[in-house]
Amino acid sequence: MYRAPLEELRFVLEELLGTGQLAAYPAFADYNDEVGASILQEAARFAQTVLDPLNRPGDEEGAHWTPDGVSTPKGFKEAYAKFVSDGWQQLGTDPRFGGQRVPAALNCAVQELWGASNLSFELCPMLTHGAVHALELCGSEAQQKLFLPKMASGEWTGTMVLTEPQAGSDLGQVRTRAVPEGDHYRLFGQKIFITWGEHDYTDNIIHMVLGRIEGAPAGVKGISLFIVPKVLVNPDGSLGGRNEVRCMSIEHKLGIHASPTCVLQFGQERGATAYLVGEPNRGLEYMFIMMNTARLGVGVQSYAVGDRAFQHAAEYARTRLQGKPAGGERLPIIHHPDVRRMLLTMKSCTEASRAVAFYAGQQLDLAAYHPDAAARAAAQARADLLIPIVKAWNTETANEVAAIGVQVHGGMGFIEETGAAQYVRDVRITTIYEGTTGIQANDLIGRKIGRDRGAALHALIADMRRELEALEPRGDMPGETRDAALQAVSLLESASRSLVGSVAAAPERALAVSVPFLKLCGLVTGGWLLAKSAAIAAAGRGAAGKDFYQSKIRTARFYAKHVLPQAIGLAKVVEEGAASVLEAEPERV
Numbered sequence: 001m002y003r004a005p006l007e008e009l010r011f012v013l014e015e016l017l018g019t020g021q022l023a024a025y026p027a028f029a030d031y032n033d034e035v036g037a038s039i040l041q042e043a044a045r046f047a048q049t050v051l052d053p054l055n056r057p058g059d060e061e062g063a064h065w066t067p068d069g070v071s072t073p074k075g076f077k078e079a080y081a082k083f084v085s086d087g088w089q090q091l092g093t094d095p096r097f098g099g100q101r102v103p104a105a106l107n108c109a110v111q112e113l114w115g116a117s118n119l120s121f122e123l124c125p126m127l128t129h130g131a132v133h134a135l136e137l138c139g140s141e142a143q144q145k146l147f148l149p150k151m152a153s154g155e156w157t158g159t160m161v162l163t164e165p166q167a168g169s170d171l172g173q174v175r176t177r178a179v180p181e182g183d184h185y186r187l188f189g190q191k192i193f194i195t196w197g198e199h200d201y202t203d204n205i206i207h208m209v210l211g212r213i214e215g216a217p218a219g220v221k222g223i224s225l226f227i228v229p230k231v232l233v234n235p236d237g238s239l240g241g242r243n244e245v246r247c248m249s250i251e252h253k254l255g256i257h258a259s260p261t262c263v264l265q266f267g268q269e270r271g272a273t274a275y276l277v278g279e280p281n282r283g284l285e286y287m288f289i290m291m292n293t294a295r296l297g298v299g300v301q302s303y304a305v306g307d308r309a310f311q312h313a314a315e316y317a318r319t320r321l322q323g324k325p326a327g328g329e330r331l332p333i334i335h336h337p338d339v340r341r342m343l344l345t346m347k348s349c350t351e352a353s354r355a356v357a358f359y360a361g362q363q364l365d366l367a368a369y370h371p372d373a374a375a376r377a378a379a380q381a382r383a384d385l386l387i388p389i390v391k392a393w394n395t396e397t398a399n400e401v402a403a404i405g406v407q408v409h410g411g412m413g414f415i416e417e418t419g420a421a422q423y424v425r426d427v428r429i430t431t432i433y434e435g436t437t438g439i440q441a442n443d444l445i446g447r448k449i450g451r452d453r454g455a456a457l458h459a460l461i462a463d464m465r466r467e468l469e470a471l472e473p474r475g476d477m478p479g480e481t482r483d484a485a486l487q488a489v490s491l492l493e494s495a496s497r498s499l500v501g502s503v504a505a506a507p508e509r510a511l512a513v514s515v516p517f518l519k520l521c522g523l524v525t526g527g528w529l530l531a532k533s534a535a536i537a538a539a540g541r542g543a544a545g546k547d548f549y550q551s552k553i554r555t556a557r558f559y560a561k562h563v564l565p566q567a568i569g570l571a572k573v574v575e576e577g578a579a580s581v582l583e584a585e586p587e588r589v
């Protein structure tokens with residue numbers, strides 16, 4: 001059974017990040033720590049009692065396709081109806097469209113609860129959220145009026161429709177064709193891998209589709225964004241006839257079986273009716289607005305599954321009896337130091353990933369709402385830097401965490417009945433969709449570090465160093481936790497100098513080590529936030545109990561001693577590893 005880590009979430013939100021201070025900004029005037037805590041309590045109840053019981057059966061049954069549409073596994077439709085009637089879809093949406101604005105870090109915490117209890121389920125609200133966000137920022141007033149209230153409430157769902165067989169990471173190859181017709185367009189093309197592209201939850205689905213207006217320039221500069229409703233919407237908001245959008249099939253896949261991954265055909269005869277969002281040829285730019293929110297969301301859902309895998313493994317380790325000390329009774333495997341090492345690796349990496357994700361979320365809020373323009377710009381630069389790190393480092397780490405969960409179970413982990421394998425299968429997609437790890441690393445070193453020559457990264461490094469140096473070893477927080485974090489920051493600093501140098505002078509060299517560099521960034525940022533957490537826990541001024549604070553200190557120390565030393569290897573790879581990749585010619589790998 002899933003147990004929402006409410007005490008940990010409260011600690012990160014209130015004690016580590018001081019989320020309640022956002023109430024000083026008019027946008028969050030109604031927010032305070034009590035509001036946050038009660039939202040989390042209710043979300044935890046929903047996750048534990050509604051979503052968690054459907055996770056395993058949903059995996060076993062999967063979604064069903066027929067030529068008439070897709071039906072979801074038993075219980076999902078009812079769970080979604082309750083999700084909507086309880087108002088969960090509105091959380092985090094602009095109040096102008098019936099939503100409730102909350103700090104992004106709190107939104108991350110709520111998403112964690114959905115993702116940990118049922119990743120397949122979570123994907124649909126998450127994508128709707130992204131579509132709503134894109135329309136809030138780029139849609140016309142008429143489009144917002146027609147589509148947003150029903151999408152924001154969850155009465156209709158939204159999708160993100162980019163991928164085509166020849167256009168995966170390389171979206172410049174999108175071929176879906178848009179032909180102008182009066183005040184709208186006719187769309188023709190096939191899209192693949194569309195999450196929740198068809199389902200039986202709602203009367204309508206609003207697809208946000210990338211296509212190319214006839215005569216548009218080739219490549220990424222000729223792509224536009226369109227709204228394509230599954231069912232046409234009359235000017236008064238009522239539903240009209242069926243649009244030309246068909247789900248041709250759904251994929252049979254490794255995990256997230258309850259989430260339908262659809263092949264969608266747009267336009268069989270006259271073409272699907274489509275409405276241009278914003279200006280022609282700026283579609284990819286608009287889609288990035290959705291992608292940034294979605295990338296943070298994927299970073300959250302990945303460690304959420306990792307936390308679920310940890311809980312499962314810890315429970316198993318407390319009950320499975322194997323081995324006995326000389327002359328003693330047979331003991332639960334958690335008594336074996338190596339099993340504890342595995343569990344602590346899972347726990348500490350999950351806590352580090354959570355802290356990095358919430359911190360990135362908070363930067364988005366500061367970028368949007370801080371009263372000072374310079375502070376807004378600095379926060380935006382930091383959020384932009386951190387998003388690919390959260391997306392890629394968190395997801396790669398969560399894959400390792402879930403795999404360790406299987407190892408803790410021994411052979412039983414490999415058998416489906418225990419449920420440990422589902423986490424490995426489900427979390428596997430997170431390093432792939434919303435841009436693979438390789439694409440995130442390209443984004444980090446090309447767009448984020450290349451453009452400002454490392455300025456945002458160096459500002460982050462300087463802040464980490466300053467804060468760590470100011471941490472006094474006190475109480476139970478050993479100085480070695482802080483020292484290890486500081487040493488890792490120094491390794492990141494020298495590796496980033498070397499990388500920033502090659503981004504300009506020899507981009508191929510930088511690309512050859514971009515993923516190790518991204519991992520180094522995530523690892524070190526996590527180390528900084530865990531060391532800070534340990535110092536806060538050692539002061540013990542918050543609302544948590546002594547056991548919780550002690551555990552926080554131990555986990556941070558474990559991370560410093562067992563996980564952070566990977567920084568030495570990663571920094572070495574970044575500084576010395578490029579040539580060994582580049583000398584392997586493509587045809588000789």
Ligand SMILES: Cc1cc2nc3c(=O)[nH]c(=O)nc-3n(C[C@H](O)[C@H](O)[C@H](O)COP(=O)(O)OP(=O)(O)OC[C@H]3O[C@@H](n4cnc5c(N)ncnc54)[C@H](O)[C@@H]3O)c2cc1C
Nearest residue numbers: 160161162163168169193194195261432433434435436438
């Ligand atoms: C379950 C599932 C759900 C999905 N949901 C959606 C959805 O809702 N909407 C949607 O539009 N798409 C969706 N996708 C598609 C997903 O976003 C793509 O699969 C992903 O972007 C990768 O594209 P690709 O599969 O074509 O792989 P490719 O682009 O062919 O990549 C293959 C490998 O090459 C590497 N690679 C490619 N280009 C580069 C480069 N320039 N530099 C370095 N490495 C590179 C990649 O990192 C990867 O390791 C989904 C996919 C799956 C499997």
